[in-house]
Every structure is written in structure tokens, then in C-alpha cells.
Amino acid sequence: MNRRRLLSIVLKELRQLRRDKRTLRLFLIAPVIQLTFFGYAISTDLKGVKLGVVIEDPSPEARRLVDAIVATRAFDLIPTASARPDDLRPWLDTGAAQIALHIPPGFARALARGQAPVVQVLSDGSDSNTATLAFQYLSGAARVWASRERQDYLRRHPSQAVRFARVPQVNLEPRFWYNPDLKSVDFQIPGVLALILLALGASQTSLMVVRERELGTLEQLSVTPIHAWELLVGKTIPMAGAGLVMTLLITVVAYVWFHVPLRGSIPFLLIAATLYLLNTLGIGLLISVISRTQLQAQITTSFLMTPLIMLSGFLFPIANMPQWAQWLTVILPTRYYMEVVRGVFLKGQGAAELWPQAVVLAILGVLLYLGGILSFRKRVD
Amino acid sequence: MSAAEWVVETEGLTRRFDGFVAVDHLTLRVPRGSIFGFLGPNGSGKSTTIRMLCGLLKPSEGRAVVNGFDIERHPEPLRQSLGYMSQRFSLYPDLTVRENLEFYGGVYDLEPGPLAERIEQVFDQLRLREHGNDLTAALPLGWKQRVALGAAMLHQPPVLFLDEPTSGVDPASRRMFWEILDSLAVGGASIFVTTHVMDEAERCDLLGVMYGGHLIAQGTPAALKEAFxxxxxxxxxxxxxxxxxxxxxxxxxxxxxxxxxxxxxxxxxxxxxxxxxxxxxxxxxxxxxxxxxPTLEDVFVQLIALRERAAEGAEGGGR
Structure with a gap:
């Protein structure tokens, strides 16, 4: 290895980067835009679902059920004065409501007799995500309401308590650990780290290498004594540096601005980021091997980014994917880094819990990076 | 003449691209310390030959020795001993002239101290000082070509391959460029240069004319005119x-x-x-x-015309 040749490349890259105001701006703006998107715009929290209610049993119990549902703050009640069961279908058909609740006559009476009252829920399944989530919120609200009703009943009829006391009671009180408020911001903002480092590694690296091919400087370098790996390592070192700076930047913004809890080890986060960068830079190098123009590199990058992000668990849980897709995620570095980032931010984990992910990231990273360097041909034919 | 006196020596050097032969069994000897002008119409195989001699392309057949190094067996010392200026612009437009030279100097493993001195020398020799701290992108073409030459000669290679170094350059810059080449040759460098300009060919010590992948004539400008x-x-x-x-x-x-x-x-x-x-x-x-x-242009046009007529004749006879 020749240190001077390597350092010449690093110095050259830094000098070029310093003059490339557009890319520098991009480095700064891209994380801000992504943080804004995932911090404010895109949310998997349920909010503002339009709910239509038909109450054919104007009892206090029915009223309390609706109150419990409203208390979830997930729903907007559409104005439903004097609504009748015939309204239910048109609501869904016209989109006036996304979900509709029908409380039939005899609701309170059934309750008083100790029977389980029946209510009907109709939901617009064309947006299955919202429908599923809304249904879960509704069930949750119904459970809360039911347990309150029961306590209320026992308070008013203490004589019955003896009878009930014999029946073992299961009281479901869901408590979400690590992200107690179930705020999707807390879940997604750390994920932006994985996204940005992927974009930086894959896109910027491949562009930088392919640009030299387009410029003709790659051919010029091919007649010099420099080795392909010196060139590529030299080019990726400044990128890795930029990646670590951005990791710190995003971490600070996530903590200070978005109040994402940061419970775990920051040094471990940086070590994992370095290992993850080895992966993304390797992907970038591999893309540059097969691309002759910057446009080709860009298209290949976006083609690869989609599965890398979609299957990483960033937006959709891996456990919800079909079996074959779950197997596929085993080789995706994005998946492991996502686990590390969320572990460090939300669970307060560090090397003790996340070392397996770090080891896999290291193995995949070495394979991708070496693969990129070895398949890069120094000769330009 | 002993082998050491040939700076370029090829034997049966051939390069094929998907069924078309760009260079066809080229056997060529270029004496050390001379300016060798490589002439020929576009597509005659000049650039392909140079690219093989620089180690950028693998020959399909044959062998070549440059500055004593077999191009296939000793690519590493070969690279250290040659300078190359391609037809394409090969500098970083977003670096200054000095930064470009510093970069290439580092790539050739020159130590910082000697490199700085060498850059000063090159600045003087190529008259680059005036724009030394300007971005390369902003320079006129004639200047850029001089910077590219500077980058190619920074490590004082004994052989320089220049592929149409003056194409698109104005006459004054062109003249300056050739004065520099002359001084380099006087200093002992061997220069292998392609050109389409006949008064440049006139300044070469030795000329080779390529046509259809073959070397169809070789000699001093005077000898070629003599043989008209x-x-x-x-x-x-x-x-x-x-x-x-x-x-x-x-x-x-x-x-x-x-x-x-x-x-x-x-x-x-x-x-x-x-x-x-x-x-x-x-x-x-x-x-x-x-x-x-006859001028060299007459010689050149005549040589090509004869070949073309011979090719047409062969084709006609075959029918």
C-alpha cells in the first residue's frame, strides 16, 4: 500500500467537495427534508379518521361508549344528528365516513340483562391500513368502556360483587414499552439515519466514481501507477467522514428538536454507523462498476433503494411480510442498522444487546466493499 | 542498434474489436530521444495503438516493449515510466492548475518537497505560472492542453504519448506547445505524438503513417517526400x-x-x-x-489515395 497515493486521492476529493457547493448543500438539506417529512408529514399514528355513528338506543351506556371512542382522539365524528341505519351504506360509499358504528335498539337492555350487547362496525377496507388500525382503536376503546361499565355496575350493586369475585378477572391493560406514547415520530426519525446514510453511500459514491469515468480522468488514472483499491478507498474515506458527521447531526436534531428519546450508547451508534457505511459505500462501488454514465448510476441506485428501504422494517414491520420477503431481509444491511438505531434510541441498548447486528453489518459490509473494489476494473476497456 | 535504443518496439501487435481489426499486426520501432509523429486518417488505428502501448488496452495478439518493459508482463514499471495525454480532457475542472499538478504528482508518489520544486519547474517550462491558482475549468483550451502536458510530464517520464494534443488549439498556442515538445526532446525525452496537422508532422524527427490498422509508410519527413x-x-x-x-x-x-x-x-x-x-x-x-x-500533405494524400485505389481494385477484381 502506498500512503501518499491514497492521501492524494483523499485530499483531491476533499478539495473537490469543498468547491461543490451544490453537493454540500444537498448534504445539509437532504437530512432536513427527510426529518421534516418523517417528523411532521408522514405519520402512521391514527388521526382524523372520519367516524359516523348511528345510535338507535339513546341510553347513557351508549353515549358513554361513543365518548370512550372519541377519547382515543383518533376519530373525527361526522355530524350525525337523527341518523338512521339506512345512512350507513351511503356514508361509506360517498366517503363521508371511513368507519361507521351502529348501536342497535336494545343495547342498554341487553347490558342490564348481563348479555353481551352487539354493535355493528362497518369500515372502508379500500385503505386497509387505516381500516385495520381504526378497528384496533375501536376495540381498545370498547374494552376500556366495558371495564368501566363493569366497575360502575359493581359499585352500584355491591351485593353482586360476591358473585363476581369468584370469577377470575382478566383485566387487559396494554402498556407499550420503549415508545410508551406509540408516537411514530420516535420510531421513524431514527430510521432517517439509515435512509440518509444509504442515499449518501450508494448514490453519492457511485456518482463520484462514474463522474471520473465520464470526465476521462479515470482513463488518465489508469495509466498512472495507482491501484484501483487505492483510488476507491481514497474516494470513499471522505464520504464515510461525511456520513458520520451527518449521523451526529441527525441525532442532535432528533433529540433536541423532535424530542426523540435517546437512551442508549452514542459511541456504539457511531461504530454501527461506520459498519453500516461500509455496506452502503460498497453498494455504491458496485453500482459504479456496472454504470457507464451518471444517469445509469442514478437509475440503478433508485432501483436498489426501494427494496432496501421497504424491506428494512422502516415503515412496515418485517414480521408482517410474507415468509420469502422475511428471508430476503436477512441479507439486507438496512434491516440490521434499523434495529441498531431503534435499539439505541428507544430501548437504551448498546453493544451488550446489539452486538449480533453489528457483527452481521461487519460481515455484509466487508463482503460488499471488497466485492465493489475487486469487481472494479482498472483497465477502461 | 541495440534494443535499448528503441523506446517503442512492437511485433505483430494486433487489436480486434468484435470482428473488426483496429490494429493489424503492427511492427514498429521508434528510436529513443526522438519525436515520433504518428499520422493517419481517423479510425486508422493510431489511438488504439497508443492505448495498447500505455497499457490501457490488452493486445489481442503480438507483443510490445516500451522503454524496455513488456506492456503485458511489466505493467507497473511501465506506468511509472510513461506520460500520457489522451484525446479527451483529463484534468479535474474543479481543481486549480496547481492542485491538479499536486494531485498527479502524489499519484506518481513524488515526495512533497521535490514535488513543489518540480511544479515550479513545470510552471516555468510550460509558462503556466500566470494561471497557476485558477480553476482549470476557466482556462482557454490552449492552456488546458499545456496543463495536461504538465500533468503527464511531472514525474519526468522517459516516454510521452500524446494523442492529438493540439486538436482544437489556436495556432499561437499550438506553436508554443511544439516549442515545449522540442525542448523536452532536447532534454532526452522520447515523444510519441499523433496529429492531423502537416506542419506539426514536419517538426517530427520521424513519421509513421497508419492506414486501416497497418503501418503503410515510415521515415523522416524528408525521406517520405523524397519517396514521393x-x-x-x-x-x-x-x-x-x-x-x-x-x-x-x-x-x-x-x-x-x-x-x-x-x-x-x-x-x-x-x-x-x-x-x-x-x-x-x-x-x-x-x-x-x-x-x-511535394509537401508532406501531398505525400500523405497520395499515400492514402493509393491505398484506397488498391482496396477498390482488389474489391473490383474479386467480383
């Missing part, structure tokens, strides 16, 4: 275009070509009066007709 087949006449006639057509129709005319505002006509025998008679009987006024010695 037939007799060349300068014909000032009116109307010029009709004169050209008439001359070409004449069976005893070997070649006729437009040359400025006159014709250059080649006859196998020294019989200018017959040419004058025939042209005038074709209705052309001949104002001046005199024998001249």
Missing part, C-alpha cells in the same frame, strides 16, 4: 473546378487534388506540356503550370 512517386505540378487554372474534373479524367494523371486556389497534379512521367495541352483542349485556361517539390 511521380512528379508533382502546381496548376493554376480557370475555372478551377472544371480543371480538377478534367485532370481527373485524364488516363495519364496519377492523382489530382485541390490545393488552396490551385491544383496539385501528380504525373508518373515528367511531361507537363501534355498535361497543359489536354487541359486546354478540355476548355480550361491554364495560367501557370510548374513542377514543385
Amino acid at each position: 512517386p511521380g512528379f508533382l505540378y502546381h496548376v493554376d487554372a480557370a475555372p478551377l473546378l472544371e480543371a480538377l474534373e478534367a485532370a481527373r479524367r485524364l488516363p495519364f494523371v496519377a492523382d489530382a487534388a485541390m490545393f488552396g486556389d490551385a491544383l496539385h497534379v501528380t504525373l508518373p512521367a515528367d511531361d507537363p506540356e501534355r498535361l497543359r495541352r489536354e487541359l486546354e483542349s478540355a476548355g480550361v485556361t491554364v495560367r501557370d503550370l510548374r513542377r514543385i517539390s
Whole structure:
């Protein structure tokens, strides 16, 4: 290895980067835009679902059920004065409501007799995500309401308590650990780290290498004594540096601005980021091997980014994917880094819990990076 | 002459691209310390040859030794001992002239101290100091070409390969560029240069002419002109275009070509009066007709024309 040749490349890259105001701006703006998107715009929290209610049993119990549902703050009640069961279908058909609740006559009476009252829920399944989530919120609200009703009943009829006391009671009180408020911001903002480092590694690296091919400087370098790996390592070192700076930047913004809890080890986060960068830079190098123009590199990058992000668990849980897709995620570095980032931010984990992910990231990273360097041909034919 | 005196030596050097032969069994010897001009029409195999000699392309067949290093067996010392200027611009436009040179110096493993001195030398030699701290992108083409030459010669390679270094450069810059090449050759460097410009070819010590992947002529400019087949006449006639057509129709005319505002006509025998008679009987006024010695351009055009005619003949005979 020749240190001077390597350092010449690093110095050259830094000098070029310093003059490339557009890319520098991009480095700064891209994380801000992504943080804004995932911090404010895109949310998997349920909010503002339009709910239509038909109450054919104007009892206090029915009223309390609706109150419990409203208390979830997930729903907007559409104005439903004097609504009748015939309204239910048109609501869904016209989109006036996304979900509709029908409380039939005899609701309170059934309750008083100790029977389980029946209510009907109709939901617009064309947006299955919202429908599923809304249904879960509704069930949750119904459970809360039911347990309150029961306590209320026992308070008013203490004589019955003896009878009930014999029946073992299961009281479901869901408590979400690590992200107690179930705020999707807390879940997604750390994920932006994985996204940005992927974009930086894959896109910027491949562009930088392919640009030299387009410029003709790659051919010029091919007649010099420099080795392909010196060139590529030299080019990726400044990128890795930029990646670590951005990791710190995003971490600070996530903590200070978005109040994402940061419970775990920051040094471990940086070590994992370095290992993850080895992966993304390797992907970038591999893309540059097969691309002759910057446009080709860009298209290949976006083609690869989609599965890398979609299957990483960033937006959709891996456990919800079909079996074959779950197997596929085993080789995706994005998946492991996502686990590390969320572990460090939300669970307060560090090397003790996340070392397996770090080891896999290291193995995949070495394979991708070496693969990129070895398949890069120094000769330009 | 011993092998060490050849700076480039090829034997049967061949390169094929998908069924087409760009360089066809080229055997070439270039003496050390000379400026070797590599001529030939576009697509004749000049650049492919240079790219093989620099180690950028693998030969399909044959061998070549550059500065004593077999291009396939010793690529590493070969790279350290040559400088290359491709047809394409090969500098970083977003670096200054000095930064470009510093970068290439580092790539050639020059130590910082000596490199800084060497850059000063190159600045003086190539007259680059004035724009040393300017971005390369902002320089006129003539300057850029000088910077590219500077980058190629920074590590003082014994061999320089320059592929059309002056294409698109204005005459003044072109002249300056060649003065620099002359001084480098005086300093002992061997220069292998391709060009389409005949007054540049005139400045070379030795010329090789490529056509269809073959070396069809080699020698000093004087020797090539000496070997011009037939007799060349300068014909000032009116109307010029009709004169050209008439001359070409004449069976005893070997070649006729437009040359400025006159014709250059080649006859196998020294019989200018017959040419004058025939042209005038074709209705052309001949104002001046005199024998001249051929320029390199005449030699070049003639060589190519002969080859083309031979190729057409072979094709016609085959039918």
C-alpha cells in the first residue's frame, strides 16, 4: 500500500467537495427534508379518521361508549344528528365516513340483562391500513368502556360483587414499552439515519466514481501507477467522514428538536454507523462498476433503494411480510442498522444487546466493499 | 542498434474489436530521444495503438516493449515510466492548475518537497505560472492542453504519448506547445505524438503513417517526400473546378487534388506540356503550370489515395 497515493486521492476529493457547493448543500438539506417529512408529514399514528355513528338506543351506556371512542382522539365524528341505519351504506360509499358504528335498539337492555350487547362496525377496507388500525382503536376503546361499565355496575350493586369475585378477572391493560406514547415520530426519525446514510453511500459514491469515468480522468488514472483499491478507498474515506458527521447531526436534531428519546450508547451508534457505511459505500462501488454514465448510476441506485428501504422494517414491520420477503431481509444491511438505531434510541441498548447486528453489518459490509473494489476494473476497456 | 535504443518496439501487435481489426499486426520501432509523429486518417488505428502501448488496452495478439518493459508482463514499471495525454480532457475542472499538478504528482508518489520544486519547474517550462491558482475549468483550451502536458510530464517520464494534443488549439498556442515538445526532446525525452496537422508532422524527427490498422509508410519527413512517386505540378487554372474534373479524367494523371486556389497534379512521367495541352483542349485556361517539390500533405494524400485505389481494385477484381 502506498500512503501518499491514497492521501492524494483523499485530499483531491476533499478539495473537490469543498468547491461543490451544490453537493454540500444537498448534504445539509437532504437530512432536513427527510426529518421534516418523517417528523411532521408522514405519520402512521391514527388521526382524523372520519367516524359516523348511528345510535338507535339513546341510553347513557351508549353515549358513554361513543365518548370512550372519541377519547382515543383518533376519530373525527361526522355530524350525525337523527341518523338512521339506512345512512350507513351511503356514508361509506360517498366517503363521508371511513368507519361507521351502529348501536342497535336494545343495547342498554341487553347490558342490564348481563348479555353481551352487539354493535355493528362497518369500515372502508379500500385503505386497509387505516381500516385495520381504526378497528384496533375501536376495540381498545370498547374494552376500556366495558371495564368501566363493569366497575360502575359493581359499585352500584355491591351485593353482586360476591358473585363476581369468584370469577377470575382478566383485566387487559396494554402498556407499550420503549415508545410508551406509540408516537411514530420516535420510531421513524431514527430510521432517517439509515435512509440518509444509504442515499449518501450508494448514490453519492457511485456518482463520484462514474463522474471520473465520464470526465476521462479515470482513463488518465489508469495509466498512472495507482491501484484501483487505492483510488476507491481514497474516494470513499471522505464520504464515510461525511456520513458520520451527518449521523451526529441527525441525532442532535432528533433529540433536541423532535424530542426523540435517546437512551442508549452514542459511541456504539457511531461504530454501527461506520459498519453500516461500509455496506452502503460498497453498494455504491458496485453500482459504479456496472454504470457507464451518471444517469445509469442514478437509475440503478433508485432501483436498489426501494427494496432496501421497504424491506428494512422502516415503515412496515418485517414480521408482517410474507415468509420469502422475511428471508430476503436477512441479507439486507438496512434491516440490521434499523434495529441498531431503534435499539439505541428507544430501548437504551448498546453493544451488550446489539452486538449480533453489528457483527452481521461487519460481515455484509466487508463482503460488499471488497466485492465493489475487486469487481472494479482498472483497465477502461 | 541495440534494443535499448528503441523506446517503442512492437511485433505483430494486433487489436480486434468484435470482428473488426483496429490494429493489424503492427511492427514498429521508434528510436529513443526522438519525436515520433504518428499520422493517419481517423479510425486508422493510431489511438488504439497508443492505448495498447500505455497499457490501457490488452493486445489481442503480438507483443510490445516500451522503454524496455513488456506492456503485458511489466505493467507497473511501465506506468511509472510513461506520460500520457489522451484525446479527451483529463484534468479535474474543479481543481486549480496547481492542485491538479499536486494531485498527479502524489499519484506518481513524488515526495512533497521535490514535488513543489518540480511544479515550479513545470510552471516555468510550460509558462503556466500566470494561471497557476485558477480553476482549470476557466482556462482557454490552449492552456488546458499545456496543463495536461504538465500533468503527464511531472514525474519526468522517459516516454510521452500524446494523442492529438493540439486538436482544437489556436495556432499561437499550438506553436508554443511544439516549442515545449522540442525542448523536452532536447532534454532526452522520447515523444510519441499523433496529429492531423502537416506542419506539426514536419517538426517530427520521424513519421509513421497508419492506414486501416497497418503501418503503410515510415521515415523522416524528408525521406517520405523524397519517396514521393511521380512528379508533382502546381496548376493554376480557370475555372478551377472544371480543371480538377478534367485532370481527373485524364488516363495519364496519377492523382489530382485541390490545393488552396490551385491544383496539385501528380504525373508518373515528367511531361507537363501534355498535361497543359489536354487541359486546354478540355476548355480550361491554364495560367501557370510548374513542377514543385511535394509537401508532406501531398505525400500523405497520395499515400492514402493509393491505398484506397488498391482496396477498390482488389474489391473490383474479386467480383
